Amino acid sequence: MIKVEKLHKYFGDLHVLKGVDLEVAPQEVVVMIGASGSGKSTLLRCLNFLEMKNQGRILIDGKEVDPATTPLNEVREHVGMVFQHFNLFPHMTVLENVIEAPVHVKKVPKAEAIKRGKELLEKVGLGDKGDVYPEKLSGGQKQRVAIARALAMEPSVMLFDEPTSALDPELVGEVLEVMKGLAADGMTMVVVTHEMGFAREVADRVVFLDNGMIAEQGDPETFFQNPQHPKAKQFLSRVL
Amino acid sequence: MTSFFENLISTFPAFMEAAWMTLRLTGVSLVLALVIGLIFALMKVTGVRWLGIVYNGYVGIIRGTPLIVQIMWLYFGITQIVVLSAFWAGTIALAIHSGAYIAEIFRGCIQSVDKGQMEAAESLGMKRALAMRRVILPQALKRAIPPLGNQFIIGLKDSSLVAFIGITEIFSLSMDNAAVTFKQLEFYSIAGLYYLAMVAIVTFVLSRVENRMDTAK
Numbered sequence: 001m002i003k004v005e006k007l008h009k010y011f012g013d014l015h016v017l018k019g020v021d022l023e024v025a026p027q028e029v030v031v032m033i034g035a036s037g038s039g040k041s042t043l044l045r046c047l048n049f050l051e052m053k054n055q056g057r058i059l060i061d062g063k064e065v066d067p068a069t070t071p072l073n074e075v076r077e078h079v080g081m082v083f084q085h086f087n088l089f090p091h092m093t094v095l096e097n098v099i100e101a102p103v104h105v106k107k108v109p110k111a112e113a114i115k116r117g118k119e120l121l122e123k124v125g126l127g128d129k130g131d132v133y134p135e136k137l138s139g140g141q142k143q144r145v146a147i148a149r150a151l152a153m154e155p156s157v158m159l160f161d162e163p164t165s166a167l168d169p170e171l172v173g174e175v176l177e178v179m180k181g182l183a184a185d186g187m188t189m190v191v192v193t194h195e196m197g198f199a200r201e202v203a204d205r206v207v208f209l210d211n212g213m214i215a216e217q218g219d220p221e222t223f224f225q226n227p228q229h230p231k232a233k234q235f236l237s238r239v240l
Numbered sequence: 241m242t243s244f245f246e247n248l249i250s251t252f253p254a255f256m257e258a259a260w261m262t263l264r265l266t267g268v269s270l271v272l273a274l275v276i277g278l279i280f281a282l283m284k285v286t287g288v289r290w291l292g293i294v295y296n297g298y299v300g301i302i303r304g305t306p307l308i309v310q311i312m313w314l315y316f317g318i319t320q321i322v323v324l325s326a327f328w329a330g331t332i333a334l335a336i337h338s339g340a341y342i343a344e345i346f347r348g349c350i351q352s353v354d355k356g357q358m359e360a361a362e363s364l365g366m367k368r369a370l371a372m373r374r375v376i377l378p379q380a381l382k383r384a385i386p387p388l389g390n391q392f393i394i395g396l397k398d399s400s401l402v403a404f405i406g407i408t409e410i411f412s413l414s415m416d417n418a419a420v421t422f423k424q425l426e427f428y429s430i431a432g433l434y435y436l437a438m439v440a441i442v443t444f445v446l447s448r449v450e451n452r453m454d455t456a457k
Contacts, residue, residue: 050359077365087360091378101364104374146360153364 001026001157001188002047007056009042009212016042018212019056024157029189031199031220034209035235040192043209044161047190048081061156077105080150084162086142088134088149094121095130098149106153113152120148124178140171144178157188164195196239200224208232244426251417251430258413259434265327265399265409269334270392276335277342282372284347295343302340308401310337315405330402338395345387349380382453389446393439400435410434 002024009017016039024030032040045051047058049065049072058065065075089097098117102108108116121127124144134142143163150158160179164172176198183189183202193199199206200220207217208229216229224240227233280298283291302310314333318324324332353376361371403412414431418424 048363050363073362073365073367076363079363081360081363083356083360083363085356087354087356089357089360089375091382100374101366104370105365149364 001028001061002190003057003059003062004043004047005057005059007043007046007058008054009039009046009051010054016212017046017053020209020212020214022207022214024188024190026156026188027186028204029183029187029191029202030205030207031191031193031203032207032209033193033196033199033235034215038209039212040209041161044159044190044192048076048079048159050081073105077153078156080153080155080158082143082146082150082158082160082163084165086134086139086146086166088142088145090134093131093133094126094137094145097134097145098152101149102152117148117152120151121145123151123181124148125174138171139167140174143167143175147175147178147182151182157190158182160189160191160193162192162194164193194239196224196236208235210235243423244429247417247421247423247426248430248433251413254413255410255430255434258408258410259438261407261409262396262399262434262438265331265334265402265407266392266396269331269399270338270395272331272335273338273342273395274388276339277344277346280339280343281346281350284343285350285372295347299340299343302337307333307337307398308404311401311405326402326405326407330399330405330407334395334399334402337398338391341391341394342388345384345391346380349384349387350376352383353379385446385450385453389443389450392446393442396438396442397435400431 002022004020004022007017007020007022008015018039020039020043022030022043032043034040042051046053047060049067052067060075060079065072088094089100092100095114095117098120099108099110099113102113102116103110118127118130121130124147126141126144126148129137129141129145134145137145147158147163163179164175167175172195176195179189179191179198180202191198191203203220205217206220206223208215208223208227208231210229210231216223216227216232223232224236227236280295284295311330311333314336315326315329318332319329357375357379358368358371361375362368366374399409400411403409403415406412410431414427417430418427421427
């Protein structure tokens with residue numbers, strides 16, 4: 001589904017990603033964890049070309065994506081993204097947020113997009129909120145709308161960039177529930193998070209980044225019970 | 241004081257005609273200025289280098305020189321090449337002038353929209369132009385309304401400077417009357433009253449627009 005080979009990323013002189021190799025299989029849920037500054041968010045954003053790699057290869061659905069020659073908007077249609085700060089469009093209602101891209105990018109007939117949009121809002125538990133503006137919603141509700149908005153493009157993979165980090169603690173659960181539902185439906189997911197409970201319960205594979213490299217990866221059971229890398233041990237002792 | 245009111249009343253029909261000219265000058269020039277400002281602001285935010293240079297040159301020259309000089313450039317410069325009435329020379333000069341300030345307003349408002357908005361739009365597969373039109377501009381234009389209102393009022397009063405290329409609007413009419421009657425203070429005060437009234441109307445309309453935009457989102 002996604003394949004990353006020897007990915008390097010610099011911000012000026014700062015070497016953020018130092019040769020990352022990563023493969024994500026269809027229907028796999030990969031959770032990336034690591035200390036802040038380890039490069040996990042940058043890696044995720046590279047997968048959607050919101051950050052441009054400096055070296056290495058990124059393959060989506062088996063095809064290499066070269067930003068110079070591939071229209072990135074077409075690649076992004078198949079790669080959904082959920083942001084830490086939701087980034088809902090404040091001048092549109094919840095339903096308008098959800099149908100915006102299907103109608104204007106995919107050219108889905110509006111009536112059909114509305115029908116599908118309402119189903120998606122139902123799915124994330126916000127069927128009654130279609131006509132309100134985002135500012136009236138709680139953080140957890142906003143993030144669920146953002147998930148519905150990304151799903152409306154019927155992506156083949158969903159990227160989550162710390163989706164619960166900006167939420168009040170009591171609102172984290174409702175967003176994680178929606179994400180668990182997606183994983184259960186077989187969605188391919190790459191999730192950057194600090195929610196170790198989610199990683200343990202939902203991930204097929206945990207990837208631990210340290211200093212711009214993948215220091216350790218494996219199934220969550222083994223990783224959390226018996227981390228090998230000293231930095232992973234240190235990290236887990238602090239967060240668990 | 242009685243002569244002031246007598247003068248105010250006796251010149252009322254002529255001043256109403258002059259006020260209509262001021263409003264036309266202002267209205268047409270500001271519509272053109274909005275178009276110019278939006279085009280230049282969009283050029284600037286593309287990040288394309290040479291477009292940025294063109295923008296900086298335009299804004300730099302216009303903001304760096306007095307409006308009266310720009311009016312003279314246009315009236316005596318352009319009219320050597322193309323035939324242009326004083327009205328259009330004045331209108332275009334005012335439009336180019338306000339356009340620079342409006343471009344700065346639009347640029348600032350576009351850049352003030354959180355960058356996460358463009359990222360979200362792009363992550364949904366929208367091209368930059370579509371994202372600009374559907375996501376960024378609606379938010380930016382709403383924020384632009386208060387500073388634009390301010391600029392409209394400045395534009396209305398700045399239109400008085402076209403008096404010097406022979407357009408009969410409020411200021412030139414009061415100059416003529418002052419010269420003939422030697423009642424300078426009275427006639428420039430009358431001009432001031434007309435501007436005050438017009439600015440009051442514009443201010444009222446703008447406040448209504450602002451209120452409506454706030455509730456409508």
